[in-house]
Amino acid sequence: MRIVVTVKYVPDINTDRGFEDCRVRRTPDEGTLNELDENAVEAALQIVEAAGSGEVVALTVAPPDGDPALRKAFQLGVDRGVRVSDDILAGADYFATAAALAAAVRKLESEGPVDLVITGMAALDGLGSVVPTLLGAELGRPALTLAKKVGVSDGVLSVTREHDDVTEELSAPLPAVLSVTDTANQPRLPNFKRIMAARGKQVEAWTASDIGLDSAPAVRTRALNAAPRPERPEAELVTDKGEGGKALAAYLITNDLV
Amino acid sequence: MTNRTVLVLLDPATEIRTSALELFTIARALGTVEAVALEGVGVEVLAQLEAYGVESVHQAEFSDAAGHVVTGDERHLPAVVAAALAAAVRRADADVVLLPSSFAAKEAAALTARALDAGLIIDAAGVSEGDDGRIVGSKRVFAGSWDTSCEVTTDVAVLTVRANAVVPAPAAAPVNTQTEPLPVEVPELGVTLASREVKARSGDRPPLEEAAIVVAGGRGTDGDFAPVVDLADALGAAVGASRDAVFEGWWDTYVGQTGVTVAPRVYIGAGISGAPHHRGGMQASQHIVAVNSDPEAPIFEICDFAVIGELADVLPQAAEEIRRHKG
Numbered sequence: 171m172r173i174v175v176t177v178k179y180v181p182d183i184n185t186d187r188g189f190e191d192c193r194v195r196r197t198p199d200e201g202t203l204n205e206l207d208e209n210a211v212e213a214a215l216q217i218v219e220a221a222g223s224g225e226v227v228a229l230t231v232a233p234p235d236g237d238p239a240l241r242k243a244f245q246l247g248v249d250r251g252v253r254v255s256d257d258i259l260a261g262a263d264y265f266a267t268a269a270a271l272a273a274a275v276r277k278l279e280s281e282g283p284v285d286l287v288i289t290g291m292a293a294l295d296g297l298g299s300v301v302p303t304l305l306g307a308e309l310g311r312p313a314l315t316l317a318k319k320v321g322v323s324d325g326v327l328s329v330t331r332e333h334d335d336v337t338e339e340l341s342a343p344l345p346a347v348l349s350v351t352d353t354a355n356q357p358r359l360p361n362f363k364r365i366m367a368a369r370g371k372q373v374e375a376w377t378a379s380d381i382g383l384d385s386a387p388a389v390r391t392r393a394l395n396a397a398p399r400p401e402r403p404e405a406e407l408v409t410d411k412g413e414g415g416k417a418l419a420a421y422l423i424t425n426d427l428v
Numbered sequence: 429m430t431n432r433t434v435l436v437l438l439d440p441a442t443e444i445r446t447s448a449l450e451l452f453t454i455a456r457a458l459g460t461v462e463a464v465a466l467e468g469v470g471v472e473v474l475a476q477l478e479a480y481g482v483e484s485v486h487q488a489e490f491s492d493a494a495g496h497v498v499t500g501d502e503r504h505l506p507a508v509v510a511a512a513l514a515a516a517v518r519r520a521d522a523d524v525v526l527l528p529s530s531f532a533a534k535e536a537a538a539l540t541a542r543a544l545d546a547g548l549i550i551d552a553a554g555v556s557e558g559d560d561g562r563i564v565g566s567k568r569v570f571a572g573s574w575d576t577s578c579e580v581t582t583d584v585a586v587l588t589v590r591a592n593a594v595v596p597a598p599a600a601a602p603v604n605t606q607t608e609p610l611p612v613e614v615p616e617l618g619v620t621l622a623s624r625e626v627k628a629r630s631g632d633r634p635p636l637e638e639a640a641i642v643v644a645g646g647r648g649t650d651g652d653f654a655p656v657v658d659l660a661d662a663l664g665a666a667v668g669a670s671r672d673a674v675f676e677g678w679w680d681t682y683v684g685q686t687g688v689t690v691a692p693r694v695y696i697g698a699g700i701s702g703a704p705h706h707r708g709g710m711q712a713s714q715h716i717v718a719v720n721s722d723p724e725a726p727i728f729e730i731c732d733f734a735v736i737g738e739l740a741d742v743l744p745q746a747a748e749e750i751r752r753h754k755g
């Protein structure tokens with residue numbers, strides 16, 4: 171079983187996130203592996219463990235400062251880490267990202283079959299939740315997204331998919347693309363043994379031409395503006411001494427919210 | 429540019445959702461409004477389309493490559509929805525496609541844009557025409573802390589729009605909505621759909637993602653959601669929860685960046701600490717109210733009004749006052 175997990179380096183949601191020149195501000199020490207991709211890594215490791223043998227490759231499209239995401243993936247137990255960086259991919263949108271990820275998967279396939287590509291349910295910076303579907307379309311493989319339960323047996327992937335107010339049972343033959351939700355599993359923690367093993371691992375850096383992409387992808391949208399929202403005025407705090415509920419009701423009524 | 433044609437996805441077409449009415453309202457400001465339906469349009473729904481100025485409905489009639497009619501649940505899979513939308517854009521020579529911001533609709537939007545080489549904006553909180561006549565989408569990002577805007581530079585623009593982006597309003601004058609069948613060939617899916625279940629919507633309470641008021645309960649309820657439900661019912665509000673409360677099995681839907689994103693007029697969080705993951709799904713609300721027994725609770729940093737106290741005391745009293753006020 172050979173699995174590629176796509177991972178993204180994003181600003182930590184616990185820090186003060188923002189924009190610079192309409193691009194997400196990247197500060198080297200305030201970024202992390204997109205937390206939701208830990209669920210993807212976990213799903214991949216579990217499937218390989220259940221199969222008894224195989225390889226898990228973490229793949230990211232990012233500038234070199236995105237390597238901490240791959241190093242975190244090493245600490246969780248992935249075998250290899252590949253980063254695709256190139257000037258022509260700077261400012262890549264969903265389509266360009268999916269195309270680059272797909273091209274890198276194809277290069278990995280030239281070394282040997284890739285049974286599954288597993289992604290997180292969303293990148294916590296943009297919360298698009300569209301790259302997995304687009305990646306399926308680029309690769310011409312079925313994409314089963316937003317899985318909260320995953321099973322692989324006899325070359326068939328089956329999932330329970332939950333979204334909005336819908337629950338679906340879907341299956342598809344491998345090779346396929348899978349995205350898992352944050353409830354699909356409980357990601358493991360890096361332990362001493364894995365951290366030591368991770369130290370010896372090197373990120374493999376590929377350029378666009380290494381994966382057969384020669385020209386910058388067509389631009390479809392242009393950022394116009396990014397501005398911080400004004401701070402909320404300080405909250406009105408009432409300590410309940412028996413009248414707290416009345417105060418709450420009064421707040422709603424005087425602000426014409428009832 | 430008033431000769432623009434704007435397509436709106438109408439799914440379901442058997443009952444009208446507030447999100448669809450909001451999209452029609454936005455679409456009317458941009459051009460001529462047409463809807464795309466995946467099934468037969470209900471009589472009451474048709475009356476709403478007429479009131480909201482929807483000129484025509486493209487009603488998809490799906491068939492497989494061999495020409496057999498497809499009427500199953502597959503029609504709602506993103507790839508199939510996208511095939512219908514792309515076909516409708518080509519036939520109507522449409523300029524803009526609007527969808528709600530549900531997970532399934534986002535995927536359908538992405539595949540539609542891919543098929544049409546169109547620009548895509550996900551989770552727009554507003555859609556307008558820019559100075560140069562191009563479509564501009566605004567977004568509130570990073571847990572509601574930044575406002576961004578972005579213009580689509582391709583001929584066709586595809587956008588998913590957040591709930592509560594506008595207050596739905598009927599057209600100045602109703603129109604006579606035409607229904608036209610739209611033949612759509614279902615693409616090769618490579619996927620087997622064994623079952624699809626849609627959770628029934630409760631008749632007495634608005635759905636979480638569309639409600640104007642949301643009351644959410646967290647771990648601080650200790651499993652008793654009765655006071656949360658009571659206040660919500662007094663306000664005609666939807667009920668939500670934190671992810672921890674859902675994991676405990678106390679409620680079924682949670683607010684947050686991996687759950688439902690809400691941006692109501694009023695959000696009331698009771699026994700919820702205000703973790704960044706939770707904030708990500710509610711911080712764009714207009715008024716944020718919290719009830720929490722811990723004076724240091726992080727949610728107080730982002731709220732407008734808060735009561736420091738036991739939610740089992742505060743919520744029932746508030747509910748009673750509101751019922752009295754409403755008479």
Ligand SMILES: Cc1cc2nc3c(=O)[nH]c(=O)nc-3n(C[C@H](O)[C@H](O)[C@H](O)COP(=O)(O)OP(=O)(O)OC[C@H]3O[C@@H](n4cnc5c(N)ncnc54)[C@H](O)[C@@H]3O)c2cc1C
Pocket residue numbers: 205206352645646647648649669670671672673682683684685686687698699700701702703704705706709719720721722725737738739740
């Ligand atoms: C990848 C990932 C994604 C996540 N996504 C989400 C998400 O989308 N949405 C989400 O909500 N969470 C999400 N979480 C979980 C999130 O990090 C928090 O753990 C969760 O929101 C906390 O829930 P809570 O506020 O109910 O509980 P707690 O943090 O335990 O807070 C309970 C609060 O109740 C107060 N309280 C206790 N007793 C009373 C009382 N009697 N009266 C009044 N107040 C009382 C306490 O003072 C405390 O502030 C996610 C976590 C991860 C790792």
Ligand SMILES: Nc1ncnc2c1ncn2[C@@H]1O[C@H](COP(=O)(O)O)[C@@H](O)[C@H]1O
Pocket residue numbers: 176177178204206207210229230231232267271288289290291292293294296297298299300301302
């Ligand atoms: N630049 C990227 N590099 C690697 N994986 C990505 C990238 N962008 C998105 N992904 C993957 O796609 C998932 C969904 O991302 P998104 O559609 O951007 O919300 C993430 O959880 C990642 O697994």
